[in-house]
Structures are given as C-alpha cells and as structure tokens.
Amino acid sequence: MTDQRDRDVLDVAPTDGVDDYTQGLRTERALARLAAITDPIARVRSADDLAEQARSVQGAIGRVRRQAIYEATLRPGHTGESVAAELGVSAKAVSAAVSESRAQDRQLFRSALEILMRPGVCEVPADQLAPGLRARDVLMQARVVLRGRNSYDISAVSDDEFAVLEEAEDRARYIHRSAGMEPPPLETWRRLLAEKGPDEDRVPDAMRRAAAVFAVLPGIVPLYFDMPDVQDSHPRSGWWRIGWGVLPAEEGARVFDAGPHRDGWATTEYLVWFVRDLARGGYGIWNDLSSPPPFLNEPGECLSFSIEGDLNAEKAITPNEFVRDLRHMWADQNTGFMELDWPELPDADD
Structure with missing residues (x-):
C-alpha cells in the first residue's frame, strides 16, 4: 500500500503558479519510492494504490476551483456574471460556487467576532465589531x-478559541489578497520565512554589494545586513553580519510542511564551506546559526544562518571583499552548483 508520504505528495494539486522545481520534486519523490520497492508484486500494488490516490485528488481540485471562482467575484468591479463570462462558465456554476464558499467564510468570521466581542477579550469596543456580525x-x-484580531488579549481565550481566531485571520488576509487588496502587515515574528527580509532602506551603504549578491543566491531569503557601529568600544565593535534562512521547498508553504528548498540547502552548504575555508586561511570570519523558541513562533520557520566577520581581526575581510571572493570561487573557479546571473560589482576597495 502507498504510505502517508506518497499521499502527501499527491494531496496538493499542481497549479500554474507552482514552479517546475516543485512539480518535479513531487513526481520524483513518488516515483522514487515506487522504484525502491524490490518486490515486483508489492510494487505493482503500490503503483495501483498511488494511481487511485491521484484520481482522488480530482475532488480536491474541484473544491479549490470552486473557491477560486468565488474569490474572483470579490475583486473590485466584478460580479458573478462578469466572472462567468471571463472564465467561459455558466452563471449557475458561479452562483453555486459563491453560495457554498461565502457561507463558510461568513460562519468562520461570525465565530471569530463572537469571541472578540466577549467582555475582556478585545480592546476594540463591541459596538464597533458588531457591524461585522450583520x-x-x-x-x-x-x-x-x-481590526479586532490585532488588539485582543490572548490570555482571555481558550486554545480552541485561539485556533478559531488564527484561522479567521489567515482567511481574512487570504481573501484580501485574492481581491487585490493589501491586508494590514503582520508582525515580523509571525510572517512566513519567505515574507521576511531586510528593509532595503536600512541596508548600510557598505553592505549594498553584499545585498546585491545575496539577492541572486538561490533558495534562500536574506534576513539582515549589519555593519559595526564605529562609535562602539565593545570588543565586538568591529563585527559585521549577514543572515539568511532557507526557503521552503514549495512556494507559499512552510518549511515544516514542505521541507527546505533543495537549492537553498545547497547554497547554505556552499556558504558554510566557503566561510570555513576562509577561516582556515586565517581570516577573521566565521559561521553561526540561531533560532528563537519554535514553540512560541512557527516550527520550521525559526532557524537562521549567519556569516560574521571582524574588521579588527589581524587578517580582516570586509563584506565587499567577501562577496567578491565568493563570486570568484563560485563562478570563475566553477565550484558553484549552478550558473547564476551575478550583479555587476566594482572592485572591493573599502
């Protein structure tokens, strides 16, 4: 019989928005597991079972499609009739999809608002939340x-109520984006890893080249670029840092659900090796990693890696020199695992 891992491969239907890497990875995983079954009879039965699982995905695809039709009607200026014409389907089909999905959304939002309106839960007055019920x-x-979800007392709700509020907020943000509207920004700690990244306006000038190089490295998301404070007398006053995380294997997913991206893992592997190689050559540079408590954040989204250098070291290396040498080793020495479209960099003369 097909194990749970194969069903996981099939449970999420490929879409036009999923890249070739993701689709190929799912197919390769399922076929590799089938090919690894040495007993030919067991392999035949597993193949039949996997094929049946693939057919069952069609029902899930239908549900996703109906919900997408409904969400298309939420876009400004669109109606059921206009969506039907745009998709080339009947108005009746659109109406059925809208009726089913809208009822689910309204019930979820009503449940969340009833919790938020309870005395002592939310800072927003109940009379300002009540219009949402009606x-x-x-x-x-x-x-x-x-509005209410951003200002409530988490200690005033049960675990089940917290789950309802989380689901309602996720759904509210999702349909805002589907309708072409930007929801209020999430706190940084609650964002998916792929949604994190440094504020470009706050990247120090001395790190601009490094930021440009890290932006093209595949499968990772740069998190910060820090330069030392020249006014600081602390022993670490000469330290610079570049941090990054490995993206999930599938767009829009969490690392906990989809696993780390193959290219991001290989990039991290390469960066760790390269930094260690420089350190063995006597440079004041090293790797580090960190994680906030996963149980207070999002498991799989917490681990981050960093490169740190000391400008006061006997054999110092600057961020500009580091990315110059990284590009030379990866591209010119042909040691990187894939070709990249590197940015043009001037000489690293800090």
Whole structure:
C-alpha cells in the first residue's frame, strides 16, 4: 500500500503558479519510492494504490476551483456574471460556487467576532465589531476581524478559541489578497520565512554589494545586513553580519510542511564551506546559526544562518571583499552548483 508520504505528495494539486522545481520534486519523490520497492508484486500494488490516490485528488481540485471562482467575484468591479463570462462558465456554476464558499467564510468570521466581542477579550469596543456580525459583505467582515484580531488579549481565550481566531485571520488576509487588496502587515515574528527580509532602506551603504549578491543566491531569503557601529568600544565593535534562512521547498508553504528548498540547502552548504575555508586561511570570519523558541513562533520557520566577520581581526575581510571572493570561487573557479546571473560589482576597495 502507498504510505502517508506518497499521499502527501499527491494531496496538493499542481497549479500554474507552482514552479517546475516543485512539480518535479513531487513526481520524483513518488516515483522514487515506487522504484525502491524490490518486490515486483508489492510494487505493482503500490503503483495501483498511488494511481487511485491521484484520481482522488480530482475532488480536491474541484473544491479549490470552486473557491477560486468565488474569490474572483470579490475583486473590485466584478460580479458573478462578469466572472462567468471571463472564465467561459455558466452563471449557475458561479452562483453555486459563491453560495457554498461565502457561507463558510461568513460562519468562520461570525465565530471569530463572537469571541472578540466577549467582555475582556478585545480592546476594540463591541459596538464597533458588531457591524461585522450583520454584514453580508464578506470583505467587510474580514476587515472587522483583522481590526479586532490585532488588539485582543490572548490570555482571555481558550486554545480552541485561539485556533478559531488564527484561522479567521489567515482567511481574512487570504481573501484580501485574492481581491487585490493589501491586508494590514503582520508582525515580523509571525510572517512566513519567505515574507521576511531586510528593509532595503536600512541596508548600510557598505553592505549594498553584499545585498546585491545575496539577492541572486538561490533558495534562500536574506534576513539582515549589519555593519559595526564605529562609535562602539565593545570588543565586538568591529563585527559585521549577514543572515539568511532557507526557503521552503514549495512556494507559499512552510518549511515544516514542505521541507527546505533543495537549492537553498545547497547554497547554505556552499556558504558554510566557503566561510570555513576562509577561516582556515586565517581570516577573521566565521559561521553561526540561531533560532528563537519554535514553540512560541512557527516550527520550521525559526532557524537562521549567519556569516560574521571582524574588521579588527589581524587578517580582516570586509563584506565587499567577501562577496567578491565568493563570486570568484563560485563562478570563475566553477565550484558553484549552478550558473547564476551575478550583479555587476566594482572592485572591493573599502
């Protein structure tokens, strides 16, 4: 029989928005597991079972499709009739999809608002949340939910109620984006790893070249670029840092669910080796890693890696010199695992 891992491969249907890497990875995983079964009879039966699982995915695809039709009607200026014409489907089909999904959203948002309106839960007055209970406009409900969700006392709700509020907020943000509207920004600690990254306006000038290079490294998300404070007298006053995380294997997923991206893992492996090689050559540079408590954040989204250098070391290396040498080793010495479109960099003369 097909094990749970193969079902996981099939449970999420490929879409046009999923890249070739993701689709290929799913197919390769499933086929590799089948090929690894040495007993030919067991392999035949597993192949039959996997094929049946693939057919069952069609029902899930239908549900995703109906929900997408409904969300298309939430876009400004669009109606059921316009969406039907745009997709080339009947108005009846659109109406059925809208009716089913809207009822689910309204019930979820109502449940969340009933929790938020309870005395002592939310800082927003109940009379300002009440219109969301009565609204037929799902987007209005979503806006009210997000307003209340950002200012409530987590200690005043049960675990089950917290789960409802989390689900309602995630759904409210999702349909805002589907409707072409930007929801209120999440706190940094609650963002998915792929949504994190440094504020470009805050990247120090001395790190601009490093930021440009790290932006093209595959499968990772740069998190910060720090330069030392020249006014600081602390022993670490000469330290610079570059941090990054490995993206999930599938776009829009969490690392905990999809695993780390193959290219990001290989990039991290290469960076760790390269830094260690420089350190063995006597340079004041090293690797580090860190993680906030996963149980207070998102498991799989917490681990980050960093490169740190000491400008006061006997044999110092600057960020500009580091990325210059990294590019030379990866591209010119042909030791990188794939070709990259490197940015043009001037000489690293700090």
